[in-house]
Amino acid sequence: MKDFAGSILGKVLLALLVFFLALGTLVPLTVLVTYYLKLGGVSADPQDWSAFGSVMSGSFTLLAAASTTATFLLLIWQKKDADKVVAKQMAAMQFEQYVKHRSLFKETLEDLERKFGSVFIFRDRGQLYRYFFPRNSAFEMNYNGGSYCEALIDSLQNVLDTGITLVRCKDLEHAKEFGWAFLRLNEQLGISWLQAEREGDVRVYEGHISYRGNKKTGLNLFNISSDLARSEELMITLLEFSGRENLYYTVTRQISSMERLREHLYNVVLEEDQASITFYSESDNRLRAFYELYNYCKHTARENERFFEPLYEYLEKILSGGGGEWSLSSAEQVKEVIEHSRNLVREIQLTLGIELGAAFDYRQGGVEFQEVDIKISKLST
Structure with a gap:
């Protein structure tokens, strides 16, 4: 007045x-x-x-x-x-x-961090809000996300596309593209990792003079399925908050075989003499020895049946059950894996001896038993 x-x-x-x-x-x-x-x-x-x-x-x-x-x-x-x-x-x-909308967005990010065990944080929540809602200010409000939502969906689709390509073709370049696609998606989400590096973490090498060194992608060899699921859940949650969840349903391609994806990724990374994409490991030989044992149990057959089926199932559980990085994380844990594997081999030998009406000595039970014992022993090197 x-x-x-x-x-x-x-x-x-x-x-x-x-x-x-x-x-x-x-x-x-x-x-x-x-x-x-x-x-x-x-x-x-x-x-x-x-x-x-x-x-x-x-x-x-x-x-x-x-x-x-x-x-x-x-x-x-x-x-x-x-x-x-x-x-x-x-x-x-x-x-x-x-102010309330910004606050709810930041609370949503905090909820996501806690949901996944606080292994990562969103670096700059205010900046991420501006990416999602570039027009919002104290004088204008729009509850629908902008073009950044489309960019995120494109990055997610690129992760899936490169993963599908790696499933179809075991090639080092495809493995590098898959690792970089996963890294770029997490970078777009503004994620910084708090968790210490684990056995089997996938790393890509950045050669730029300002950022030279290995970059953590957020992908783990033993947890590929759960890592992909985490990224998709982050995506759908943020898209729902920004009113653009319909974009998620435009993703049309899915990875058909996680087992083959994991196998191809492992093989090309360890078989090639290169440093552009690597696995973190406490011991240079541990992952290699584990996969050699796993593949030997997977492919050694007699009368069209896996000879070491119980041991294969145990190793498969470690590899794809979401706990492999812990099982191979220290010498003590590896010792437990070795002991359990040898116990399973003894049970297989005894079972075979009963079926054939003869007892087998563990160290003299045939080529397969000698070979598997050697590969089990390599886990400790």
């Missing part, structure tokens, strides 16, 4: 209001005084009263017109002031909505 009254328009309206009120009051008063001075006191003649009424009707008509004009100006004044108050209230509400 004070701001409007102090403005030029407010001062003009106030002056007009005073002018019309004064005019509407002074004119009838002037007529009455003049009539009294010229014609004397109260008359008893009806014609005088008729003439007096005619004079006063014009005066009061002017008074009514002045009052109406003054009232109109007063309403304009009040409306201008009310509009300004409403505008301030709307601005305050807009700012409150903006």
Whole structure:
């Protein structure tokens, strides 16, 4: 109210209001005084009263017109002031909505961090909010995410496409593309890893002089399925928050065989003498020895059946059950794997001896037993 009254328009309206009120009051008063001075006191003649009424009707008509004009100006004044108050209230509400929306977005990111065991954080939550909602500010709100959502979906599709290519063709370049695609997706999400490197973590080498060194992709050889599922869940949660969840359903291709993807990734990384894509390992030979044992048990057959089926199942559980990085994380854990593997081999030998009606000595039970014992022993090197 004070701001409007102090403005030029407010001062003009106030002056007009005073002018019309004064005019509407002074004119009838002037007529009455003049009539009294010229014609004397109260008359008893009806014609005088008729003439007096005619004079006063014009005066009061002017008074009514002045009052109406003054009232109109007063309403304009009040409306201008009310509009300004409403505008301030709307601005305050807009700012409150903006602050609340940003806060809910950050809470969603924190919930996702906790859901996955706090192994990572979103580096700059405020910046990520601006990526998703570039037009939002204290003066404008839009609850639908922008073009950044499409870019994320493209990155997710690229991860799946490169994974599918690696399943179809065991090639080092395809393995590198898969690792880099996964790294780029996590970088777009602004993820920094808090978890220490684990056995089987996939790393790609960055050769740029400013960033030279191995980069953690967020992918682990023993947890490829769960790592992909984590990325997809992060994606769908953030897309739902930004009202663009329909984009997720445009992803049309899925990896058909996680086992083959894992096998091809392992083989090309360890078989090639290169450093562009590597696995983290406490021991250079541990992963190699584990996979040699796994493949030997997988492919050694007799009468169309796996000869070391129980041992193969045990190793498969380590490899694809989501705990392989822990089972090979230290010498103590590897020792447990070795002991359990040898126990399974003894059980297989005893079972075979019973079936054939003969007892087999563990160290002299045939080529297969000698070979598997050698490969089990390599785990400790």
